Amino acid sequence: MNNNRCFISARGGTKRSSTIVGFIFILFLVQPVAMSVAAPAPGADAMQDIQNVTTGRTGYKLAPVNEAQCEETIQYAISCLLENSLSKDEAVQIALLNNRELQARLADLGIARGDLIDAGLLKNPLLDFLYRKSNAPDTLANLEWSVTLDFLNLLTLPLRRAIAASEFETTKLEIANDVLNLAFDVQSAYYNLQAATQAGKMYQAAVNASKAAYDGAQVLHEAGNITDLAFHQEQAIYEEQKLLLAEAETETVALREELNMLMGLWGNQVAWKIPDKLPEMPAREFQGAGLESVAVYQRLDLASIRQDIETLARESGLQDATRLLPELSGQFAAERDTDGSWLRGGGVSLPIPLFNQGQGRVLKAQAKLNQARHRYYAKAVNIRSEVRKAFAQMRKNRERVRYYDKIMLPLRKRMVEESHLLFNSMDVSPFELLASKREEINAQRDRTEALRAYWVARSDLERALGGSFQCYTGPNSTPPNEGSQSNDKIRKRIPSGDAPSGTANPNSGGSATGKAGTDGSGTAATGSVAASSGGAI
């Protein structure tokens, strides 16, 4: 707009002082208005909101940003958490306190807040002063003053401020979503490492079993009773098992480093240990009904697109409103002529909508709004798919683990016993007996893998739902969003009700009967549900 500013030059003018007073008056008049529009300090409690949603959705605490005095406390807390065996919850907590990528991401909040404050301020008026001296004798210097103010800026300030506030909300939602994702990343990485550690023990056991067979081959070979080939066959199996163990150990190192990265640990902090056995599955499983609605309702990335739609709708309104008159500025000017007389006056400048009547801008804004609505729809479809996939995988993996427990492991155990009996009756060689034992160990290892897949799928389901199970009490237990005005307003702008997102309020989904798992019992309902409302932060 600066480039297009027009000057209306008023010549002459006698009351210099009144002109200056006028400027000051205007400035004082305008500034408080600007300040009052922006008050209270915009986005001041945004960090608190993100902390609340993190705790509400995951139960973990988030480190405050830009509070250097807390740094020491946090580092002390981390060192305490690392001292003993590190639990999954502790690992997630450390990551939320200590992951510097996350801290950098949280700093985006400050950047967005700066933008928000800027948007609430009026454009400063422009002061022009001109001094010219005539070469004619006995003439005074010609003085020219003018103050130009962008009036449209003043008129559209509330609209633009609303747009900025809406954009700020989007940023908050995106950041909060990243926080949750980090928590679930850590959770999955933890399960992967724990499973690898547990499987590592079984690789070692398989090495031991093949070592025993190898030793047996050695004594038989020394006695001259078996061929070199028979001996080397047992050795080859033994060496193979050792290599498999080495491969597994290599993989464990990588998984450990993944967790170190996520937790932001280095130096002597990396010596932590975790329990080397995955937790067993909970006796009762989270029910599947209504989960899709819950996810659509809870997911922050979906909520951020929803917020986008609001922003773009407001943007579209602004473009509509300023379609014919995109610019309007007024000017107060005073000029002392060389004869000492004053010219005072003012003027306005505005474009004549002769050719460009803003059609392009309006169309563009409409298209962007339309685009966001499609994105919202697509995201909702994807989220529903993610939920179904993660839930089905969780169930399938649960069945796999149970099948190992009920069928495969007892079968392998029995086969070892039977091999032992046939070994006693000399029908089966010691090598076959120990190979049978190795198969039993491998089955236990495969069962560990199935249990790992179960926990990762469960973690994926929590991620897909946009919050952990233990922090979820179900939409039926407390109406989650009734009376939340901001959300209601947003919902009006959400695409039609029969879209996949139409059940943004899970209560309207009809079958939202998700229930907390056994480990979720006793969670306070109100706090978490309030925080679980996507539009509430």
Next chain:
Amino acid sequence: MISRRNLILTGAALAGGTLLNPPGQILAQTPSMGDKNVTDPDSVQSTVNVGNRTFSPGKPGVDYRPVVTPNLPTLPWQIVNGIKVFHLVVEEMWHEFTPGLEAICWGYNGHVHGPTLEAVEGDRVRIYVTNKLKAPTTIHWHGFLLPNGMDGVGGLTQKLINSGQTFKYEFTLRQHGSLMYHSHHDEMTQMGMGLMGSFIIHPREPVWDPPDRDFVFMLSEWRLDNGTYRPNIMEMSDFNLLTFNAKAFPGTEPLVVKSGERVRIRIGNLSAIDNHPIHLHGHSFTVMETDGGRIPESARWPETTMFVPVGTTRTIEFVAGAPGDWPLHCHMTHHTMNQMGHNTPNTVGVRNAAYDKEVQKIIPGYMTMGSEGMGDMGMMHMAMPENSVAMMGAYGPFDYITMGGMFTVLKVRENDPSLKEDASGKITDPGWYQHPEGTIAGPASVDELNQDGIKV
């Protein structure tokens, strides 16, 4: 001793030419040794008229001394219009090879192998065969001189006896000796499952001094893996269960005789592929007959081990000698083992103590076996698969007897009123022999060693 040929001729002369018509026809048993040609069986059939028989059906205890079949009965019969009528029922059944080891086998009249059939030369026999198997079967009369249509070869000489059918075989016995019967349809399966038995034909007139005790054995072999319940008839060569009358030691009944008695033992072999050298301890015997007939006296020689090829019978005779418990067994060492697996590495001479301890950490109770041989296998009492027996043996009066499979004991006793004997001449097992003082091998004393200059 008179030859069989002489007997027939003599009999014919004694009967004034009415014994058989024509008198020479019954002399068909030893064609390879006889100096007369074998007569066409059909013509024999046409001339044997039951109504014209001179001899009534042979009676046990009158016309012959019955045989004892250890572990198996003799099939009862009845006489209908001068014909001995038998009824064999082929069926599936459980059979115990030795205590702790049983399997589903095929047999006759509730027994594996079938009961012994016993008759007298010249008898007309009618044998009904009822098939209660699901599979068809036939019975072949091994070594018999009979009409071709009675030979029992499925497809070749008769239709198969289908499940549920009863067939009738009828022929006149024109020979004497130790013969056999067995399925002649799908032999690999049906004989592998146990379908066989002994058929003893006594001479009408004694041809030489009749024995005081007469025993008959059928040798056979099976594949019954540890922990299985049905013989594996697919096995071609690696049999792990070798039996006398379908019993493996210690399941075999002893042969009890009195010192000084004349003893006859008839042994037939219908094993799948193995020939068996049967050895008797403490005696010298003479092989008197094969299933082809009597061996001329000039061709006999003394033996301690009689080789019985597959598909033949051998009859030995001896006078029971010194009292005691004398083994009678196949001399092939693997044939006196029970159910031994053959796929494990040889552990003889292996130093396994340290290694065993390592393995026990992984598999509790693990123990290397056989590092000093297999002698202690039977006594180990380690957990075994279900339905399996130790490789060998049973406890004897002195120690563990490391024998199994084709092994039994000839118990020779002084005549003693406490010995109980049934009508067939079978004496109840008197228990282990009580040795006279000073007749048992034992550790040598230092004095004895010194006296004889033995340095150890």
